[in-house]
Amino acid sequence: MNTITTNDRQISTLINLVINQQSGLIDESLLETYIVEALEDDDYTFSSGLLGIGWFIALLDYEKMIQIDIDEILYDFDDNLYKIALKVIVDKNATIEEVTNLITYFHQRFLSKSNLKNNYRRFPIYECLKMLMEKWITLISTYYKIYCRITLAKNLLKMSFVGVKAYENKEGEQVFFNVIEILLIEYSASDKILSEKDIEAIFYLLIAVKQFHNPHWENLIRDVLSRSKHNNRKIMILEQVSQIDSITKEIRLLNIHDETEVNDKEFLSTLLSSIKFVKI
Incomplete structure (x- = not known):
């Protein structure tokens, strides 16, 4: 698989690389590069940061396209993004995009088969999703006329x-x-x-x-x-x-x-x- 540059650290780029990889194998070192660079830049966005990278890793695991310990890789992701989610939930100025992106990550994590037997991880993800859904519904029902x-x-x-x-x-x-x-x-x-x-x-x-x-x-x-x-x-x-x-x-x-x-x-x-x- 081709390498990437920091300036091109987009989830869309990573998805395209995976789509075009004819062997069906995922270059796990590339995923590590994305994670390291995003951490160095303190980037928690969905488009180029840890939120989107975490979602995509969870998706690849769900589709059985990688052979890694998903909970070990995303353990810190869950905790840090949970803290971000709590801030967004209480923020009166939070955008619909912020809420939706967090739902995208935590919903994919909730689907993880490894979480089915790990209530310690599954329960906080479920509770976080409940609160995010409440915030989401409130935003849509309140502001649908201006979106x-x-x-x-x-x-x-x-x-x-x-x-x-x-x-x-x-x-x-x-x-x-x-x-x-x-x-x-x-x-x-x-x-x-x-x-x-x-x-x-x-x-x-x-x-x-x-x-x-x-x-x-x-x-x-x-x-x-x-x-x-x-x-x-x-x-x-x-x-x-x-x-x-x-x-x-x-x-x-x-x-x-x-x-x-x-x-x-x-x-x-x-x-x-x-x-x-x-x-x-």
């Missing part, structure tokens, strides 16, 4: 992936229903001219309702999309993903993605961390 539509759509997609009723959050499903209905009414208006951003957002909604197993919403969204036109590679990928039978099939990034075709560093991590049937 851009594509941000809302991506968050609804994430909700459908994590589970709107998961982690004892009773209000999550109702918020999910309400915001879906609001966006459907807006996009269904006959005089609504759909931009490429609108179409991208609508495809995220479509995949979200497929994961939620709601054929009625799915049919409504497909009716909206039937009047749209585009020539955008990212939207074409989303369209291909939306056609997958999410119950019985899966789709590999290697088969649908070329890193030169999509100028969006968050796109791959969005697909991998929010869609159940998209795999590396």
Whole structure:
């Protein structure tokens, strides 16, 4: 596998390197390089720091693509990110992106098979997820009118992936229903001219309702999309993903993605961390 430079320490770069590695083997020294450099820079972001690196390592472990002691590697990650999560939860100025990124990490850690027999690690991760979900639902229900539509759509997609009723959050499903209905009414208006951003957002909604197993919403969204036109590679990928039978099939990034075709560093991590049937 090719080496990287500090200036190119992006999770999108790491994902692309793994996708294009034909042998199916992961260069664990590369992961160590990412971790060391992020620690030196005190970088806890998702795009290039320990939050994103930790999520990706946990994902690789879940997909059985690496042979390491996941708890030993991510032990300090869990503790440090737990402290960051607590600060974000009580911060009145916390952004939806901060909360979502933390949910992405802790949800993947909660899925870890090693945690099934390790209640000492599993319990605090579960409790952290509960609090993050509460914060998340509060932000969406309070500020949905001011969030851009594509941000809302991506968050609804994430909700459908994590589970709107998961982690004892009773209000999550109702918020999910309400915001879906609001966006459907807006996009269904006959005089609504759909931009490429609108179409991208609508495809995220479509995949979200497929994961939620709601054929009625799915049919409504497909009716909206039937009047749209585009020539955008990212939207074409989303369209291909939306056609997958999410119950019985899966789709590999290697088969649908070329890193030169999509100028969006968050796109791959969005697909991998929010869609159940998209795999590396």
